[in-house]
Amino acid sequence: MQFDSILTVLQEIAPLEYAESWDNVGLLAGHRGRSISSVMTCLTLTSTTLQEAIDERAELIVCHHPIPFKPLSKITSDTTTGKLLLDAIEAGVAIYSPHTAWDNAQTGINQQLAEMIGLTSIKPLQVFSLPKSIDETVGVGRYGIASGSKDSIGKLLQRIQATIPSIEPRHTHRLEHLVSKIGIVCGSGGSMLALVASRGCDAMLTGEATYHQCLEAESLGIAMIMIGHHASESFAMKSLSSQLQAKMPSLRVVSSQREVSRF
Ligand SMILES: [Zn+2]
Numbered sequence: 001m002q003f004d005s006i007l008t009v010l011q012e013i014a015p016l017e018y019a020e021s022w023d024n025v026g027l028l029a030g031h032r033g034r035s036i037s038s039v040m041t042c043l044t045l046t047s048t049t050l051q052e053a054i055d056e057r058a059e060l061i062v063c064h065h066p067i068p069f070k071p072l073s074k075i076t077s078d079t080t081t082g083k084l085l086l087d088a089i090e091a092g093v094a095i096y097s098p099h100t101a102w103d104n105a106q107t108g109i110n111q112q113l114a115e116m117i118g119l120t121s122i123k124p125l126q127v128f129s130l131p132k133s134i135d136e137t138v139g140v141g142r143y144g145i146a147s148g149s150k151d152s153i154g155k156l157l158q159r160i161q162a163t164i165p166s167i168e169p170r171h172t173h174r175l176e177h178l179v180s181k182i183g184i185v186c187g188s189g190g191s192m193l194a195l196v197a198s199r200g201c202d203a204m205l206t207g208e209a210t211y212h213q214c215l216e217a218e219s220l221g222i223a224m225i226m227i228g229h230h231a232s233e234s235f236a237m238k239s240l241s242s243q244l245q246a247k248m249p250s251l252r253v254v255s256s257q258r259e260v261s262r263f
Contacts (some may be wrong), residue, residue, distance in 0.1 A: 019101040028096025042256035043240040066097035109236040119144030179203035207232030230261035
């Protein structure tokens, strides 16, 4: 399979123009001319997931979190990032990251989380301004109305556990607390509290938020529900793998089985 055809399909699923301007997305290391027969998806490139990709004979890792993320002036084994990049390149494993393009995409992480907890009237928290997109179904985060117009925090968490059984959630307010309009920001979403508040939400579901962001949420009357950074995103790397496999049946696509995290 030609590398470029795989990149084209990845960009159909998560168009790179949907990524935030500060992000570093797309092909981050690799020879575009190479032929690829096997791909592995994972949340983060680590020594564990790299070794798994090598064992799976994957020539391309699609990892949600970009590596490198910030510009590097040296690539040496003196740093964790440098060592991972060197090891991947020496093993012939290319690296692609969709990151915020996948967070924001039409079938991306935030949309999947919103559907998972049964929201209706789902919309982006912030629609992209032109020329990024004229499609009002894509944008930053999501928000929507709880099923039956009100739901308890406990009920929302039960629905998530149907898909992500291992979560160890943390939340402000009690489990019986009822909420109706819920903002969704996967990963480290605490910094998006003001955007969630601007949409009139009374709850926010995210991966992680700081103590002070939780206090701010409480003062705004917003219930903060945190399911863990890994849990809020890693399920979607499995669904990305399925979407890629469905569009490219002759390609071998696997998602990481060894990547686990409780935070
Ligand atoms: Zn993340």
